[in-house]
Amino acid sequence: MMAVESRDWFVKLWNGELLPYLEQCAREGLQMYGRRSSWEDPLEFLTQTWPWNDGLPADHYLSKLNLENMHDDDDVTNKAFVADADMDPLIMLMKLKEQAKIQRQLEIESMSYKPSNNSTA
Structure with a gap:
């Protein structure tokens, strides 16, 4: 060629x-x-x-x-797509998983936080 x-x-x-x-x-x-x-x-x-x-x-x-x-x-169409995405079980599961991950991270951070008691009187 x-x-x-x-x-x-x-x-x-x-x-x-x-x-x-x-x-x-x-x-x-x-x-x-x-x-x-x-x-x-x-x-x-x-x-x-x-x-x-x-x-x-x-x-x-x-x-x-x-x-x-x-x-x-097309606002109506786009709102329908967003609504459909919000009702999609997979999307909902992914959002729940992400929230659980964030919550777990916050719990770990709060458990590892120890205020310093180095105040001298």
């Missing part, structure tokens, strides 16, 4: 398969958790490691992962 053919193959793979898959994963994550979190744009990595230096840069060929159109503007 020639360099141009391999580049064209990768561009088609990225724009036609990988990018739509990543956008779908982001949508599902937003629906599941009801909020967006920080992320790194994979196009930055592709631009830095672009092996085809015979023409234009990667961002000329490759579409950018656009999460801007997946904003939290």
Whole structure:
């Protein structure tokens, strides 16, 4: 496979398969958790490691992962997602586990605390 053919193959793979898959994963994550979190744009990595230096840069060929159109503007939908997440048994179990861990740590700290009695009268 020639360099141009391999580049064209990768561009088609990225724009036609990988990018739509990543956008779908982001949508599902937003629906599941009801909020967006920080992320790194994979196009930055592709631009830095672009092996085809015979023409234009990667961002000329490759579409950018656009999460801007997946904003939290539908309040009703987002509230429903948050409510669903709060009622999810696994999420509830994870929250309980975290609270128990915090409580245990506080108990350990309070048991190991000994006030100093070095007051001189």
